[in-house]
Amino acid sequence: MGQPILIVDDEPAIADTLIYALRTEGFEPAWCDLGSRAITAVEASEPALVILDVGLPDLSGFEVCRRIRRFSEVPILFLTARDGEVDRVVGLELGADDYVTKPFSPREVTARVRTILRRTRPAPPPAGFRIDAAARKAHYAGRLLDLTRFEFDLLRTLVARPGRVFTRTELMETVWAGAEDTQERTVDTHVKTLRAKLRAAAPEADPIQTHRGVGYSVDGP
Structure with missing residues (x-):
């Protein structure tokens, strides 16, 4: 089977065109017409990639x-009719990887999809880690870790990008989004407890690195 691609667009004609083009190229496309359903x-x-229309009826x-x-x-x-606006938003690191302006060529979209997938191919997990996102289970050094909700999300975020330094602000926005009464020292507290649990699994290891005045990272593979 090909890589799963989620198309999020409320126009069936556009969705049908993309589904046909992606299937022809060996992908496995699925379609939904609302942003809430996409989330x-x-x-x-989780699909390999999301093709996301900017102008959806609900969100x-x-x-x-x-x-x-x-x-x-x-x-x-992103799929959009507003070239300049998306250019600025992507430039501000909203979180999108690229955008295509309507009207577009289906062949162009599939080419962009392949380019993005090559560029964003996930790095192998750091040595000793095994993360099951769907089951929300994390193993280290062959042992299942007993983690709280925030400890799991913190570890998953760090392990997903080995070697990348996450600032405390980035971790707050990713792991504690929507949580009440949180401060940046919350990150430090959870890193401390997470480190203790990792050491309990492998006493000689210390995979979480502190970058003083910046944030944290996990050693690469």
Whole structure:
């Protein structure tokens, strides 16, 4: 089977065109017409990439992208009639990987999809880690970790991008989005407890690195 691609567009004619083009290229496309349904679909079974229309009837594509970014790094390709606006938004690191302006060539979209997938191919997980996002289980050094909700989301975020330094602000926005009464020291507290649990699994290891004045990272593979 090909890689699953989620198309989010409220115009059936556009969706049908993209489904045909993607299937022809060996992908496995699925379609939904509302932003809220797209968020649920990505949570339930993360696709390889999301093709996301900016002008949806319930939520804007920008808002859908923001909400998806709270729990997933799935690549996102915007479809839009507003070239200049999306250019600025993407430039401000909203979280999208690229955009295509309507009207577009289906062949161009599939080419962009392939380029994004090559560029964003996930790195192998750091040595010793095994993360099951769907089951919300994390293993380290062969042992199942007993993690709280926020500890799991923190570890999953760091492990998904080994070697990348996440600032405390980025971690707050990703892991604690929507949580009440949180401060940046919350990140430090959870890193401390997470480190203790990792050491309990592998006493000689210390995979979480502190970058003073910046944030945290996990050692690469």
